[in-house]
Amino acid sequence: MRIALFVTCLADTLYPQAGKATVRLLERLGHEVVFPSAQTCCGQMHVNTGYQREALPLIRNYVETFGGCDVIVVPSGSCTASIRHQHSMVANRLGEAELARRADELAKRTYELSELLVDVLRVEEVGAYFPHRVVYHPTCHSLRLLRVGDRPLRLLRNVAGIDLVPLTDAEGCCGFGGTFAVKNADVSTAVLADKMRNVLATGAEVCTAGDSSCLMHIGGGLSRLKTGVRTMHLAEILASTRDDGA
Amino acid sequence: MSTFLGMPTAPRGVGHLRGADPFPVAARRALGNSQLRRNLAKATTTIRAKRARVVGELPDWEELREAGRSIKAHTLAHLDEYLEQLEREVTARGGAVHFARDATEANRIVTALVRATGSTEVVKVKSIATDEIGLNDALAEAGISAIETDLAELIVQLGHDRPSHILVPAIHRNRAEIRDIFLSEMDDVDPELTDVPSALAEAARLHLRRKFLSAKVGISGANFAVAETGTLCVVESEGNGRMCLTLPETLITVMGIEKVIPSWTDLGVFLQLLPRSATGERMNPYTSMWTGVTPGDGPQQFHLVLLDNGRTAALADPVGRPALSCIRCSACLNVCPVYERVGGHAYGSVYPGPIGAILSPMLTGVEDNASLPYASSLCGACYDVCPVKIDIPSILVHLRARHVEEARSASRVPSGEALTMAAAAWVMASPSRFAAAQRGGRLGKMLGRGGVIRRLPPPLSGWTQARDAPVPPRETFRQWWRREHGPDDGGAGS
Numbered sequence: 001m002r003i004a005l006f007v008t009c010l011a012d013t014l015y016p017q018a019g020k021a022t023v024r025l026l027e028r029l030g031h032e033v034v035f036p037s038a039q040t041c042c043g044q045m046h047v048n049t050g051y052q053r054e055a056l057p058l059i060r061n062y063v064e065t066f067g068g069c070d071v072i073v074v075p076s077g078s079c080t081a082s083i084r085h086q087h088s089m090v091a092n093r094l095g096e097a098e099l100a101r102r103a104d105e106l107a108k109r110t111y112e113l114s115e116l117l118v119d120v121l122r123v124e125e126v127g128a129y130f131p132h133r134v135v136y137h138p139t140c141h142s143l144r145l146l147r148v149g150d151r152p153l154r155l156l157r158n159v160a161g162i163d164l165v166p167l168t169d170a171e172g173c174c175g176f177g178g179t180f181a182v183k184n185a186d187v188s189t190a191v192l193a194d195k196m197r198n199v200l201a202t203g204a205e206v207c208t209a210g211d212s213s214c215l216m217h218i219g220g221g222l223s224r225l226k227t228g229v230r231t232m233h234l235a236e237i238l239a240s241t242r243d244d245g246a
Numbered sequence: 247m248s249t250f251l252g253m254p255t256a257p258r259g260v261g262h263l264r265g266a267d268p269f270p271v272a273a274r275r276a277l278g279n280s281q282l283r284r285n286l287a288k289a290t291t292t293i294r295a296k297r298a299r300v301v302g303e304l305p306d307w308e309e310l311r312e313a314g315r316s317i318k319a320h321t322l323a324h325l326d327e328y329l330e331q332l333e334r335e336v337t338a339r340g341g342a343v344h345f346a347r348d349a350t351e352a353n354r355i356v357t358a359l360v361r362a363t364g365s366t367e368v369v370k371v372k373s374i375a376t377d378e379i380g381l382n383d384a385l386a387e388a389g390i391s392a393i394e395t396d397l398a399e400l401i402v403q404l405g406h407d408r409p410s411h412i413l414v415p416a417i418h419r420n421r422a423e424i425r426d427i428f429l430s431e432m433d434d435v436d437p438e439l440t441d442v443p444s445a446l447a448e449a450a451r452l453h454l455r456r457k458f459l460s461a462k463v464g465i466s467g468a469n470f471a472v473a474e475t476g477t478l479c480v481v482e483s484e485g486n487g488r489m490c491l492t493l494p495e496t497l498i499t500v501m502g503i504e505k506v507i508p509s510w511t512d513l514g515v516f517l518q519l520l521p522r523s524a525t526g527e528r529m530n531p532y533t534s535m536w537t538g539v540t541p542g543d544g545p546q547q548f549h550l551v552l553l554d555n556g557r558t559a560a561l562a563d564p565v566g567r568p569a570l571s572c573i574r575c576s577a578c579l580n581v582c583p584v585y586e587r588v589g590g591h592a593y594g595s596v597y598p599g600p601i602g603a604i605l606s607p608m609l610t611g612v613e614d615n616a617s618l619p620y621a622s623s624l625c626g627a628c629y630d631v632c633p634v635k636i637d638i639p640s641i642l643v644h645l646r647a648r649h650v651e652e653a654r655s656a657s658r659v660p661s662g663e664a665l666t667m668a669a670a671a672w673v674m675a676s677p678s679r680f681a682a683a684q685r686g687g688r689l690g691k692m693l694g695r696g697g698v699i700r701r702l703p704p705p706l707s708g709w710t711q712a713r714d715a716p717v718p719p720r721e722t723f724r725q726w727w728r729r730e731h732g733p734d735d736g737g738a739g740s
Contacts, residue, residue, distance in 0.1 A: 007723050009674065013684050014716050016723035023727075035727045041674040046667055048624060050646030054671035061675055086643075093647075144626035173583040177623025184621060185708030186274045190587040191623070192712070220713030223698055 001121070002032045004069035006062070006110070008079045008212070009041035011233075015212040018233035022075045022113060025126060025239040038065040043090075044082035049179045052090045059087045063102050071120065072110045075235050077142030077210045080112040085145060112142060113235055114151040114210060124154045130240045131161030135204035137195070137218065139211040140173050152210055152234055159237060168198040176217035192221045200227060210234045253559035254348065255611040261349040261380040261555070262408070263610050265594015268617040272592040273584075282418050286589050289417045293580045296526025297631070304522070314519050315635040317512045318571035321504075322561060328473040328506045329552065335476025339538025341548040346500075348555045349379035356381060356465065356498055357388045359549050363496050365390070365462040371480060371487040372396035373467025374412060374574060375500045375553055377596045381465070392465065393457050395486040397450050404431035410590030410598065413524050413576040418589050421446060454486065464494035464545065468501040469573070470516060471550075474509045477537040478550070481520060481530050491534045497545035503552050504561075504570040516573060519633035523575035556609030565644040569604045571634045578628035578638060584621055593618060600628035604641045612649045613656075619645035663705070684722045 003026055007019040023033045043058035062083065066072050074080045084107040091100035117123050136156055142148045156164050175181070175191025182188075195218060199207050207222070207229055209215050219231030256263050265272055276282060301307050321328055333343040346352035356376075360368055368385065370376065370392050382392040382403075394403040398416040402409050405427045409415030416424070425441040432453055439449055466487065470479040478499055480487050491497060507513060521530040539548050560570055579585045579599030590598035595606040595615070603622055607615035619642050628638040653661065660668070673683045698714035701707070709715060721729075 009680070012723040014718055016719055016721065016726055019723040020726060035724070035731070037724065037727075037733070038677045040677055040680045043671075043674075046671055048643055048646070049663075049667060050619075050643075050648075050650035051664070051667040051671070052647045052650075054667050057671060057675035061677075085640075089640075140623070140625035140627075144630055171627075173623050173625035173627070175583060175623060177625070180620065180623045181713075182705055182708040184270050184273065184584075185711055186270065186277050187584055187587055187621075188623070189712040190277050191583045216716060217713065220698075220709070220715060223714040224700075224712060 001071060002034060003116070004034050004036055004066060004072045006039055006042075006066065006072050006074045006079070007035070008074060008076045010216070011075060011212050014216070015233065018075050018212050018235050021233060021235035021239035022073065025128075025235055026073070028239070028241075029121065029123060029126060031121070034069075036065045036069070042079045042082045042087075044079060044086065045178055047082065047086050047090055052093060055090055056094055056096065059090060059103060060096075060099060062087070063099060063106055066106060066110070067102065070109060071116070072106075073113055073116045074110060075113045075210070075233060076212060077112050077139050077146055077148065078213060080110060080115075081141040081145035083107050083110050112146055112148060112210060114142075114148050114155060115146065117155060117238075118151040125158040126155060126238050128159040128238045128240050129161050129242045129244075130159050130237045131163075132206050133163040133165060133202070133204045134206045134208055134237065135165050135167045135199055135202045136170070136234075137167060137174060137199070137207060137209040137214065138170055139209050139214045142210050143171060148210070155234070155238055156208070159240075162237070165202045165204055167202060169194070170198075172198075174214050174218050176214050178213070181217060188217075189221075192217060196221050196225070196227070199229060204229060206237070207231050208234050208237055253562045254554075254556070255559045255614075256378075256556035256609045257348050257350055258610075258614070260353070260384075261378050262596045263378060263556075263606050264614055265592075267594070269592060269594070269621040270617060272594060273588040273621070276588040276592045281420070281423075282589055283587065285418055285420050286586055289414065290580045290586045293414075293526055297523060297577060297580065298526075300522045300526050300528055303528075304518075310515060310519055311633055311635050313515045314573075314633055315568075315571065317507060317515060318634050319568070321507055322567060322570055325503065325506070325561065328508055329503055331473040332471055332476055332506050333552075335473065336538055336548075336550050337476075339476050341476065341538040341550055344549060344551045346551050346553050346555070349553075352379050352500060352551055352553050352555070353381055353384035355551055356500065357384055357390070359496070359498055360385065360390050360463055361388065363463050363547075365496075367457075367461060368392050368463040368465050369457055369461040369490045369494065370394050370399075371464070371466035371490045372399050372415070372482070373465070373500065374409075374596050375467045375502050376465060377409065379500070379553065379555060381500065393454075393461075395454050395457065395490055396482070397447065397484055397486075400450055400454070401427060404428065408591060409596065411576060411579060412574050412597065412599070412601075418591070454489075458486075458489040458493055461490075461494050463496045463498065464490040465498045465500070466491060468499050468505055469520070470513055471501060471506045472508075472510055472513055473506050475537055477510075477535050479513065480534045481517070482532045482534070483525065483527075483530055485532050488532050488534050491536065492544045494545055496547040496549070497536075498549045498551065500551045500553055503554055503557050520573055520575055523573075523577040523631065523633040556611075559611070560605070560608040563608065563648075566604065566608050566641050568634075568636045569601070569608055569641060571636055572601050572605065573634060575633055577631040577633065581627040581631050583623060583625060583627070593621065600638045600642075601636070604636075604638055604645060607645055607649075612645055612652060616649050619649060666705075681722075681724060684718075684724075
């Protein structure tokens, strides 16, 4: 299958390893990955901070860049959710009915990584090898806006060598919330403290999730406290093989 | 985009819909209170588990939620008709109906009604509407003392405190604190009082019993009003409500106009949704219903005060309107990661938590509660548990947009945030500008030590106060792609 990658602005700029892993994984599974270079950002940060007018050109850019693609994969639950639930809402609100229609159309062909693997490519065993103790944080938007359910866990359980351990209060927010983490830094930190406590209690070496943004938050806290726990995107674990010497 | 001029919002200077400090400031204060943090975590965790258990028993829970949502949506769309029907039916059965435009008018009406009875003491059923308008303060100014008879409200009143939860107003207090409040504030208390819950309840029961038997006037809110018969309904757990609603000679009910529902069939839906969502019970212990006045039985004077106080302004906002469907169960508070850490006082309004973060700004106008729509990580847990399916996260996002748009039209000089957002959007709207900005971001490397950035300038300093930030990598994804795969690929526009 020919799959277009929307890598997201965050992964593009700060976490390219998540994008590279997505490419490596899909190519290993025998698919062709393309990267439309006109892509930038889904506009979620603008919409969620109240700047819908500013988000409109970003939405238009997404729709124009990916309009000709049959299947689009996004290694981010919250960016996928923004595309699916916000793009047409914002376009409609700003009187762009035709853009809204195209955005809705396109949203149906846009998948978060675990959705693409399990629902479209029908694969749960991706041939990965990752001999480490791992804890999975089901990010809020994957869970409650996309309803990915246990798809990421099904993929992880099939990874050879993995020691996948359960997370207490897993479905609780990590406290990130985009600009919330800065506007309400104290509350965000307090929520993070409990998430880190639960992660540390598992004795895991790696905390994984389907969203680089939540991982930036959890990882930023784990790093500041020198906990020795690292964060990795779900795609990185699924892309790992014995050849990586992982 | 619409503006919402013309519909009056809740007036300033009266009632409890606005806090003294913006949310981040009040929240920081609350976060420092370790006793509060412990009390809240314990209480919300307990209620969450109870709710999940009893909701899980019902195979048709989702259908019930949808029924609740659609009944409320229908009623709000025909609110004028149902209010007139309610007025007709209550009046026909011997009650008197008063329409109050806002808090000031409602307080004036109720004060005059109590004065007319000659009484200087009233007993109250737990009611958020009367707290919203600051009724107790208004009555006190008129020399009338209002006695709260709900146990938690009594604790709050005796502690000279403010409620911090819609359903459990004293959730921020533990039993040791409650014992101390009773010992110092209850004139008739046993000095040997322990902090065993049953002993605390017994002390309150003895204290209140005398008040119930002597009071000539009762004041209540209402959970529901059934338009087809003019029947009012109060749902409670302690029986204090039943006392206040049946023993006094005069009963005054203050009710938000959005509480009306069309029929008894509709009531059946909400009486299933509310207790399970609120206290995690299959059914609440006391459900009191009354219709006008019944000669020789119960209060012989009944007044219904229908309160607007910004509700029509909320109704005029088509996106935010579902906030008026709220049945005050508090399920959204109990699952909210923000509420669980900061408690209710930080929201500055009688409506705290996720529902308060949308309802309060809609009642007061967004500018008066501008920090509340941002008091959420948009995790969505509130929407999942709401018994009437209010999409709180989407309304939060909508109110943020209203705030930005209103600020934009009110001032010629954009804020720093607005400039940053506009600049970011300008960069992101073009792949070449975005790629150039990414190269500039490599400057961030100079801030980094050992692969992380420990300190960023404002406004990002909020991030680095407790979290490291990543150093931008040597190569962005698109640079890597170009190196590996050549210049361009794939998209329709390429």
